[in-house]
Every structure is written in structure tokens, then in C-alpha cells.
Amino acid sequence: MSPKKIRPASAWRADPSALLRVEQGFVLADVDPDAPPGFDGGKAEGKAELLADAQLLSDKQERLFAASKGGAPDAVLLVLQAMDTAGKGGIVRHVVGAVDPQGVALTAFKAPTEEELSHDFLWRIERRVPDPGFIGVFDRSHYEDVLIGQVRHLAEEAEIERRFDAILDFESRLVDRSIRVVKVMLQISPDEQKRRLAERLDRPDKHWKFNTGDIDERQLWPDYQAAYQDVLERTSTEAAPWFVVPANHKWYARVAVQRLLLNALTAIDPQWPTADFDVEEQKARLEASSVEAVRA
Amino acid sequence: MSPKKIRPASAWRADPSALLRVEQGFVLADVDPDAPPGFDGGKAEGKAELLADAQLLSDKQERLFAASKGGAPDAVLLVLQAMDTAGKGGIVRHVVGAVDPQGVALTAFKAPTEEELSHDFLWRIERRVPDPGFIGVFDRSHYEDVLIGQVRHLAEEAEIERRFDAILDFESRLVDRSIRVVKVMLQISPDEQKRRLAERLDRPDKHWKFNTGDIDERQLWPDYQAAYQDVLERTSTEAAPWFVVPANHKWYARVAVQRLLLNALTAIDPQWPTADFDVEEQKARLEASSVEAVRA
Numbered sequence: 001m002s003p004k005k006i007r008p009a010s011a012w013r014a015d016p017s018a019l020l021r022v023e024q025g026f027v028l029a030d031v032d033p034d035a036p037p038g039f040d041g042g043k044a045e046g047k048a049e050l051l052a053d054a055q056l057l058s059d060k061q062e063r064l065f066a067a068s069k070g071g072a073p074d075a076v077l078l079v080l081q082a083m084d085t086a087g088k089g090g091i092v093r094h095v096v097g098a099v100d101p102q103g104v105a106l107t108a109f110k111a112p113t114e115e116e117l118s119h120d121f122l123w124r125i126e127r128r129v130p131d132p133g134f135i136g137v138f139d140r141s142h143y144e145d146v147l148i149g150q151v152r153h154l155a156e157e158a159e160i161e162r163r164f165d166a167i168l169d170f171e172s173r174l175v176d177r178s179i180r181v182v183k184v185m186l187q188i189s190p191d192e193q194k195r196r197l198a199e200r201l202d203r204p205d206k207h208w209k210f211n212t213g214d215i216d217e218r219q220l221w222p223d224y225q226a227a228y229q230d231v232l233e234r235t236s237t238e239a240a241p242w243f244v245v246p247a248n249h250k251w252y253a254r255v256a257v258q259r260l261l262l263n264a265l266t267a268i269d270p271q272w273p274t275a276d277f278d279v280e281e282q283k284a285r286l287e288a289s290s291v292e293a294v295r296a
Numbered sequence: 297m298s299p300k301k302i303r304p305a306s307a308w309r310a311d312p313s314a315l316l317r318v319e320q321g322f323v324l325a326d327v328d329p330d331a332p333p334g335f336d337g338g339k340a341e342g343k344a345e346l347l348a349d350a351q352l353l354s355d356k357q358e359r360l361f362a363a364s365k366g367g368a369p370d371a372v373l374l375v376l377q378a379m380d381t382a383g384k385g386g387i388v389r390h391v392v393g394a395v396d397p398q399g400v401a402l403t404a405f406k407a408p409t410e411e412e413l414s415h416d417f418l419w420r421i422e423r424r425v426p427d428p429g430f431i432g433v434f435d436r437s438h439y440e441d442v443l444i445g446q447v448r449h450l451a452e453e454a455e456i457e458r459r460f461d462a463i464l465d466f467e468s469r470l471v472d473r474s475i476r477v478v479k480v481m482l483q484i485s486p487d488e489q490k491r492r493l494a495e496r497l498d499r500p501d502k503h504w505k506f507n508t509g510d511i512d513e514r515q516l517w518p519d520y521q522a523a524y525q526d527v528l529e530r531t532s533t534e535a536a537p538w539f540v541v542p543a544n545h546k547w548y549a550r551v552a553v554q555r556l557l558l559n560a561l562t563a564i565d566p567q568w569p570t571a572d573f574d575v576e577e578q579k580a581r582l583e584a585s586s587v588e589a590v591r592a
Contacts, residue, residue: 201582207569289511
């Protein structure tokens, strides 16, 4: 009954890693949240691509995990940032959810607790850096400390500057430890956000996803966009680049982030580790441990 | 392109929760690891059932998560124990992997670290108890402390006794906190373990899953079976029962554990929480926060 998986021809016409990457001179306001850069198709083709590549992502994740057992230091860290309703949760569910949960370390960062506030802002972040072999996922991240920090004036300008420096240092240390950092901002339009918030209000089974604060934050849209522009300009580095993913179409955002992850894993090119034991010797030991011997 | 999901008639002829539950007088040696209790079909039907119920499990998990946002205390804790190669990893990947990773808290317990050893054995366990709304999964658990503890004589008899008491106390506290505890032992035969270990040795892409210690533990099969018998007899309580799942057929073990989880969620019967805000008022606020207003 297991359906045969036939890989359809990919609908990618260009690599989204190149198209979506934040380079010098990037202007967030120029991003069209409705566009599907590099993808030659619509929702149906997007969903088919997501399904077809899920197994590939899963296979590469298993190799990454296996390689770490042989001592390879590599890991991946996917950082997700966006305005409310932009679809971070859908990325986690539909992209990350396709790989073995045993190889994923997901953290959803909320407003910091008292204990977290008693430490520097990176303290809680450092604790959640993925171990070798893992795909770490940050649903929100240390970037909140320079985004909401700026927009809501939660910190002085000098403190925000200090945090920017600390973030650049921190990420460069991650890269030195062979952690590939893939930073994604999902970009939706204010109109699309309105539609999504309206749906949450219309459907009783979606009320739990709605917070009155979402509308407060929405009122600050231009301020957040300015803060994101600042973050994207200052922290998209060669080693830890940002990708801005148009996200008015959920199918596009998902397939694009899947491809970014696939590219990161392809760049690592994890290999099955070689046995640290004598295979023939262990085969002989196993053979000797027959049922009779075991039950003896 | 998204395939229509047609729910085939279920192949369950009896509820595995009743059939697999450890009741008074249970004898582990009487369990046939090849049998598929309650299931009327083979591998094909098992895989179809797993696929068909994955969406159901995912839907119920979302409700559990949503309910917690409205203050419901409920959570589920799945405890997985077994001899090596019995398929704990496959359960995590193929059963738990079908639900939103955002609602799962998975912990794979390894040999305790120095820090963990400096605390009582339940210290590291307590820290990983699932929060309300979550499905917690323990891949190995506090039961190792009475299993390997006994078999390898890592602790005195009095200490083992103390641990049994502590475990019963601990689990009863979990149940008081509305955490449904589903304890599963996957039971394979020594022959099946031999086949699976041999496969790991035969395939270079499986070598990383093999540890020479697996054969050492295998030699102690009868001792482990006796220790499991002891654990099952003494800790299968009304509130936190054990289920012994025949696992020579991976497809059966997966569909059975899926059903045990579904039953736990059905018993909780989580409901969408009611809005803690005035829906009409928020709709009006959202309407007023038009794109123009936002961009103003």
C-alpha cells in the first residue's frame, strides 16, 4: 500500500539561495511578498515539490546525524524571524516536520523569563545552539533583542549597538564550530497579515492563535520594517547570511526554506562514518551469541 | 497535486489498549513478539492504518496544544523502553514524527553525565516532564535506573527498592498534574535482534547505529527479561499502566503505539479554548488598523 514515490521534474528554475540572499544594497521595501522567485509554478507544483524533496531532506538529515556519531562537528541552525502570522509555525510543521524528530532541536523563544532577564540576552540562546548532527531551529531568536528592543525602546541605543556586536561575534563563533547558520525572514504584506488575523478571529478553532497584542504590534509595522532593514543590512554576513523569503504564498515560503536547508546540508555533504570497530570480529561475536547461548 | 485522503476501514478488531496492557498475573515470557494482537491484517494494512491515522493524531495533538493555551493542564507522556534494536527510534520517527514538532518534547536519555549523577536519578527526568499541551516522549527513561541498575549490579538492592518507590510516587504526581503516562515496552525475540544487529553490521550506512556494547547487553538477555518482568509487575498501575507491544513486526509496533497515543488523547478529549478577548471588539480594531493606517 505504500505509494511509489516518483520524483517529478523540479520546478526550480534558479537557486533561491542566490535569489533571496541579502546582499549589500538590499532594500526590504523592494521585496514583493507575492512573488515566487526562481520557482516556475503555482501552489500545486509547490506542494508537489515540497513532498518530493521531503525524503531528500530526511535522508541528508540522517547522514548529518550519523556523521556526528563518527565525530563530525557539523550542524545546521535555521533562524526564523517574521511579523506575526507570516508562517513560521507552518515552516516548522511542514518543512522541519518532514525529518526525523530525533535529529531536530527546536526552540520557540518567548518573552524572556525572570531568570533569562537576569543574564545577558545571549545566555538563553547559547544554551539552545544545536549539538553536532542536529538541525537546530529557532522560532524567533536573539534578533528579537535588537528588533523589539529598538521598536519598543526596551533598550538604550548604546545597548542595542552592543547587542549587534555581540550577535556578530556569536554567529561567527558558531560558524567556527562548523554550524551552518541559515537566517530566514518571512516577508508578508500588511494586507495579507490582516486577512490572516481576520481568519483567526472568524474561526473559533483559531481563536487560541490570536493575541490582542498582535494588533498592537501590527500598528508598528513601519517601525518593524525599518528595524528589520537595519538588522538585515548589518548582520547578513558571508558566513551567516540572511534570506528574505516572500511569504504571502505559504506554499512558496515552505518550498523555498526547504531548499535553503537542502543547500546547507549539501554544502556540508555529510558522510556515513567509518566503523570504529572491527566489523568481522563483531559479526563473529554476534554469531556466537546465538539464541541458545543467550537463553543458556 | 495533494492526494485526497480516503480513510480505509480500520483493520483494528479489538482495542490494543486492552489487549496489550499489563495486568495482574502478566508473564512477559508468554508474549509472542511475532503476533499482531487485535489487528486484522499484515504489513500493507498496517502501513495504510498508520498513514490514515496520522492526520487524526496530528489533529488531536493540535487540540491538546490549543487547550493548554486556554489553561488546560493536560499533557501526554510516552515512555519507551526496549532491548536494543527493538524499534524505539522507528516509533519516534514514524508515529511521533507525524505530529507537529512544535507540540512534541522528545528526550533520548543516555548514560547519565557527571552532573546528572551528582543528583538523584529522577532529577534529570523531572526536568523533561512535558509542559501542558505537549506530547512528551522519553526514549529510555527512569526505568533504566531499575533495569540496568539491577542487571549490571550498579546499585544495592535497598537502593533499587528505594527507586521503585520513588518511581511510583513520581508517576502518581504526574497523573495528579493531568499528565497521561503511557508506558510502552517493545518486545522482540532474541532471533529478531540478531537479524537486526547483523543488518547493521552488513551495511556500511548502518555501522553508526552499532555499538560493540549491544552484544554485551545481548548476552544478558535472560537477566534483562527477568528485570523487565519485575518492572512490569511492580509499576503497571491503574494510573500509569505498562503496555507490552510485540515488535518483531515493525509495522505492528508502530500502528499499536499510534493507537495507544490516540486513545490517551481521546480520553483527554481536549477542546478548543474559548477566546479570552472580545472577538467583535478585536475585529473592529483589526479593521481600523488598515494598510493606510499602518503605513501612515
